[in-house]
Structure formats: structure tokens, C-alpha cells
Amino acid sequence: MPFFYQAARKIVEECGETVQLAILDQTEVIYVAREDGTQPVRLISYVGKRLPAHATGLGKVLLAALPDGSFDSLFSKRPLAALTARTISSVNQLKAELRLVRERGYAHDNQESAEGLECLAAPIFDHTGQVIAAISVSLLSARASPEHFQCILRSVQRAVREISDRMGWRVPAAKRKSSAPPINPKTWFRSIHGRSQQAFDTPGGTLCGNSHPKSRCCAIPYAK
Numbered sequence: 346m347p348f349f350y351q352a353a354r355k356i357v358e359e360c361g362e363t364v365q366l367a368i369l370d371q372t373e374v375i376y377v378a379r380e381d382g383t384q385p386v387r388l389i390s391y392v393g394k395r396l397p398a399h400a401t402g403l404g405k406v407l408l409a410a411l412p413d414g415s416f417d418s419l420f421s422k423r424p425l426a427a428l429t430a431r432t433i434s435s436v437n438q439l440k441a442e443l444r445l446v447r448e449r450g451y452a453h454d455n456q457e458s459a460e461g462l463e464c465l466a467a468p469i470f471d472h473t474g475q476v477i478a479a480i481s482v483s484l485l486s487a488r489a490s491p492e493h494f495q496c497i498l499r500s501v502q503r504a505v506r507e508i509s510d511r512m513g514w515r516v517p518a519a520k521r522k523s524s525a526p527p528i529n530p531k532t533w534f535r536s537i538h539g540r541s542q543q544a545f546d547t548p549g550g551t552l553c554g555n556s557h558p559k560s561r562c563c564a565i566p567y568a569k
Contacts, residue, residue, distance in 0.1 A: 348511055349480070352504040353380035360496045362484045365390065366469075368477070369407035372419050374398050377478070384488070399425050399439050400432045402454035402466030403479045408439075409446040410468060410476035416440075432457045451501070454481075461486050465497055467505045472513030480505060 353364035363382040367374040373395045398404025399420075408416065420436050433439045446452045454464045466481035482497045509515075 348508060349378050350380060352508055353378075353480070356380075356482060356497075356500040356504055357382055359500045360482065360484075360493070362482050362497060363390075365403065365481050365483065367401075367403040367407070367479055367481070369398060369404070370395070372398050372423060374401055374404040374407065374479075384485075396458055397426050397428065400428045400454070400458045401481075402452040402464040403481045405442060405446050405452035405454070406466045406468045406479040406481075407476060409443040409452070416443075428458050429456055429460050431455060451498070456486060463489055465494075465501055467501050469505065470509055470512065470514040474514060480508075 349366050353366075356362070356364050357380055361383045364380045365376055366378040367376050369375075374397075376390060376392055376394045379390065379392060396404065398408050411419075420439070425432070425434055425436070425439065427434055433442060442452075450467065452466045454462075454466070456463060462483060463486050464481045464483040466479050468476045469478040469480060471477045480501060482501055484493065484497065
């Protein structure tokens with residue numbers, strides 16, 4: 346847990362937004378740690394809070410790591426509760442969203458858990474390559490400028506990569522060439538707000554880290 350706070354404080358220093366750590370419990374996420382942001386208006390939540398996994402960035406990241414059989418056993422006969430008008434409402438839609446999460450290495454909650462609130466989340470891997478938790482950064486939609494999103498994405502990239510290194514996870518040699526490309530903030534901003542289907546490779550991560558290398562992070566793919 347101390348390693349999470351070290352990484353989270355760096356994100357807060359750079360972006361000013363609240364950072365959270367969560368794990369998956371069946372079809373819900375449980376928030377297990379958080380670092381408050383410095384913005385005057387920010388997310389209100391608490392450690393121990395539960396939310397439907399399909400409605401959150403953290404949950405989508407964690408669900409994306411489940412084997413197909415495990416996912417089907419959880420959701421085959423379970424309705425998806427709608428928290429807002431934007432919440433994913435069907436299992437087929439959720440499966441499509443999780444495929445996108447696996448492809449690009451992060452999840453975006455675009456006002457799906459609460460109106461006016463968005464978040465970016467990335468997976469946390471242990472030394473065996475298993476996803477064990479996830480980190481998210483939350484922000485008000487009113488602050489969702491292209492530049493601010495870029496700040497958050499890059500901060501999360503670095504945090505999860507540092508945590509991965511400390512947990513012993515290494516990018517497989519065959520995957521090392523899949524480094525995240527330079528990001529055009531305006532194009533990326535349009536894509537996550539539903540006006541483009543372009544996806545960008547960004548890292549998944551793991552759970553610790555107190556160093557902050559200046560080099561750009563390479564993408565950490567979901568384990569196969």
C-alpha cells in the first residue's frame with residue numbers, strides 16, 4: 346500500500362486530481378485506497394465503497410482481465426444496473442467495451458457512474474502477469490480539456506509502469522515494440538468522447554513504485 350501512495354502523490358502533484366485503487370469482488374469494485382486531489386471541487390468517495398464494475402473505469406479494467414468463462418458466469422443472467430443515462434446496459438455492449446480496454450490498455454468512464462464525472466483507469470499486474478487491482482484518476486467533465494486528459498493519461502502510464510517494475514512484472518520480449526505512440530491531445534480527446542473510434546496503446550500496470558524515470562513509458566499489454 347505505501348507504494349500506491351507514492352505513485353498516487355506524484356499524479357496529484359502533476360494533475361491535481363483524485364487517485365483511487367480498487368479490486369474486483371464478483372461484479373463489484375471495492376475502493377481500497379485513495380489519494381485526494383488538490384482541486385477545489387473534487388470527487389467524494391471513501392475506502393470500502395462498492396460500485397457496479399460495469400459502470401466504472403476501474404471495474405472495466407478489472408473485468409477485461411477475466412477469462413471468458415468467468416465473465417459469463419458472472420453476467421450471463423444478471424441485469425446491468427444503470428447509474429446514469431450513459432451506463433453500459435447490455436452484456437454484448439459490455440463485452441465490446443472490454444475488448445477495446447484490452448486493446449488499448451486503459452478504460453474510460455465517461456459519466457457512466459455519475460453525471461459530470463469521468464475517470465481513466467489502468468490495470469495493475471503482479472509478478473506472474475495477473476491483474477490484481479487497478480488505479481484510476483477521476484475528474485469533473487467540466488475540467489476535461491484535451492491537455493488535462495493528456496496530463497492524466499501520461500501520469501497514469503508512468504505510475505503503473507513504476508508499480509509494475511516494483512512488483513516484478515516485466516513486459517514480454519515479444520511485446521516490447523508496442524510502445525505507446527505520441528499522443529495528439531485533440532485527436533485523443535475526440536476519441537474518448539465518442540466522436541472517433543481511433544484507439545491508442547497505453548500501458549497496464551501493477552501495484553507499487555517510488556521512482557519516477559523521465560523516459561516515456563512503453564505499453565504494458567494484458568497478459569495472454
